[in-house]
Amino acid sequence: NLARFPQREFRHSRKTSRDFASESSGIRCPYRSAVGMDVFLWIRRHKASIFTDAKESTTVFELKKIIEGIMKKPPQDQRLYKDDVVLEDNQTLGDCGFTSQSAKAQAPATVGLAFRQDDGEFENLFVAPLSTPPELPDVMKPQEQPGTQDQNVQ
Numbered sequence: 001n002l003a004r005f006p007q008r009e010f011r012h013s014r015k016t017s018r019d020f021a022s023e024s025s026g027i028r029c030p031y032r033s034a035v036g037m038d039v040f041l042w043i044r045r046h047k048a049s050i051f052t053d054a055k056e057s058t059t060v061f062e063l064k065k066i067i068e069g070i071m072k073k074p075p076q077d078q079r080l081y082k083d084d085v086v087l088e089d090n091q092t093l094g095d096c097g098f099t100s101q102s103a104k105a106q107a108p109a110t111v112g113l114a115f116r117q118d119d120g121e122f123e124n125l126f127v128a129p130l131s132t133p134p135e136l137p138d139v140m141k142p143q144e145q146p147g148t149q150d151q152n153v154q
Contacts, residue, residue, distance in 0.1 A: 037056050037099070037100030038053050038054070038055060038100060039053065039054055039055070039056055039058075039093055039094075039098045039099065039102075039103035039109065040052075040053050040103050040104060040105045040108040040109070041053070041054065041063070041093075041103060041109055041110075041111050042108040042109065042110050042111065043080075043110075043111045043112075043113050044110055044111070044112060044127040045112070045113035045115070045126070045127065046126055046127070046128055047128045048113075050067065050070055050071075051108060053105075054066070054093060055093070056092065056093050056094035056098065056099060056100065057092050057093075057094065058092060058093050059089065059091065059093075060080055060087045060088060060089050060090070060091050060092075060093070061075060061089040061090070063093065063111075064078045064089070067113065073115055075089070076116070077115055077116040078113060078114070078115060078116075079113070079115075079116075079122045079125075080111050080112065080113060081111065081112035081113075081114070081125050082096055082097065082098075082109075082111060082112070084112070084125065087111075110127075112125045112127055113125075114126075
């Protein structure tokens with residue numbers, strides 16, 4: 001019965017947000033092959049957080065296409081912010097100040113996200129504060145061991 005179905009080679013690959021953005025938009029994402037340094041971004045809106053990476057040469061509009069693939073909101077209904085300043089669609093992330101030095105994987109740069117409301121106006125930017133973990137119990141705090149204290153040798 002296998003003769004009825006043509007054999008195809010299937011490869012398993014992990015899709016990233018960039019893959020979904022390029023599939024949904026029908027455009028080729030230029031930063032896939034672009035020469036440039038990676039920037040790591042933490043896109044935040046209310047309590048939602050998206051962690052993604054891109055190249056410094058990626059435009060704000062291309063970043064909005066990535067967000068569209070995740071949040072299902074078209075780019076024209078998104079507004080991105082850096083430090084309460086609206087980012088323009090034609091700017092590159094590097095032009096906006098996102099560099100490989102300022103937006104590292106271990107310390108990503110924060111981008112604010114606001115959506116257009118039903119009345120046509122954009123909502124105010126709101127990013128919920130992160131919770132702080134409780135203090136460690138005393139038994140879990142590092143203990144000083146005898147003999148490890150600094151001793152002045154004269």
